[in-house]
Amino acid sequence: MPDYQYEKAAALSGFKYICGVDEAGRGPLAGPVCAAAVILPEGLEIEGVNDSKKLSERKREQLFDVIKEKAVSWCIAYGSLEEIEEFNILEATFLAMNRAIEGLDIKADFALIDGNRVPRGISIPCETVVKGDSHSMSIAAASILAKVARDRLMMEYDEKYPQYNFKKHKGYGTKEHTNLIIEHGPSKIHRLSFLKNIVK
Numbered sequence: 001m002p003d004y005q006y007e008k009a010a011a012l013s014g015f016k017y018i019c020g021v022d023e024a025g026r027g028p029l030a031g032p033v034c035a036a037a038v039i040l041p042e043g044l045e046i047e048g049v050n051d052s053k054k055l056s057e058r059k060r061e062q063l064f065d066v067i068k069e070k071a072v073s074w075c076i077a078y079g080s081l082e083e084i085e086e087f088n089i090l091e092a093t094f095l096a097m098n099r100a101i102e103g104l105d106i107k108a109d110f111a112l113i114d115g116n117r118v119p120r121g122i123s124i125p126c127e128t129v130v131k132g133d134s135h136s137m138s139i140a141a142a143s144i145l146a147k148v149a150r151d152r153l154m155m156e157y158d159e160k161y162p163q164y165n166f167k168k169h170k171g172y173g174t175k176e177h178t179n180l181i182i183e184h185g186p187s188k189i190h191r192l193s194f195l196k197n198i199v200k
Contacts, residue, residue, distance in 0.1 A: 002050060002140040004043060006112050006129055011042070015110035015125070017072070020138025021100060022114040023093050024052070024146035028171035029181070029198075030164070030190045031154055032078040033089065035096035036145035037104055037111070039072040040138050046070065049140050051133035052147040064148040067141045074141075075103035076149045084191055094119035100142075114139050161187045 010018045023035040046067065052060055068074055077099030079092030087095075097119045101111055110125050114132035132139035151170050158166035163184050169177045171189075178198050186195055 002133065002135055002137045004137050006127065006132075006136045007040075007042070007138060010110045010112070010127070013110075017106055017108045018110045018112065018138065019073075019101060019104060019108035020112045020114075020132070020136050020140070020142045021097050021119075022052075022133055022139050022143040022146055023096060024143070024150045025171070026089050026093055027173070028191075029173045029177065029194045030166070030171035030187065031150070031157060032080050033084065033093050033096050034076065034078050034146045034150035034153070035093065035100045036074065036076045036142040036149065037097070037100035037108065038067065038074045038138050038141040038145060039104065039106060039108055040141060041070065041072055044070060044137075046137075046141070049137060049144065051131075051140055052143040053133075055144070057151070060144050060148050060151075063141075063144050067145060071141065073104045073106040073108075074145060075100045075105075076145055077103055081189060081191060085193055088193075089191075090117070091120070094121065098122060112136050112139055114143065157189055161189070 007018050019037045019039045021037045025033040077096050079096035083092040098121050113128045116128050133143040154166045154170040164180050
């Protein structure tokens with residue numbers, strides 16, 4: 001379960017505003033990648049916060065509003081479909097993470113980043129945490145904000161492109177989704193660079 005060990009270590013080094021950063025949507029075949037940055041009050045306990053992948057959709061939705069209400073500061077940002085195609089998914093993820101950090105109302109002076117790669121261009125000291133959403137409370141909170149925000153966006157896309165059933169798979173490469181791409185062809189929000197083995 002996530003706790004505050006990484007946040008406390010950063011605080012002992014003299015940092016005051018420590019944000020957790022995570023992303024959602026690196027793997028899907030459609031839509032943007034989303035990142036969130038969250039600064040939590042020191043020691044805040046929010047029951048149920050965990051790696052977003054370990055939570056039900058209903059639980060994530062409930063925690064989304066609680067986290068936004070209780071956080072010192074939070075920001076959700078995106079790496080666009082165009083950026084994914086022009087650069088690559090990793091660079092688009094880094095752009096989204098940087099935007100989330102820079103968009104905080106209260107500026108962070110240290111960042112805990114989920115994963116093992118420091119985002120290119122980050123302007124504050126940071127530490128990467130492998131499986132950070134299972135270890136750091138602020139990264140876990142960020143994972144929930146990013147996941148829910150992206151899922152809600154894919155629900156909006158479902159209304160615009162109902163033939164792909166985005167409301168069910170949120171753009172991930174399920175068998176149903178790949179079959180629907182083959183049947184209907186790609187939409188304007190599909191990542192063509194991800195479809196090379198699907199669309200000939």
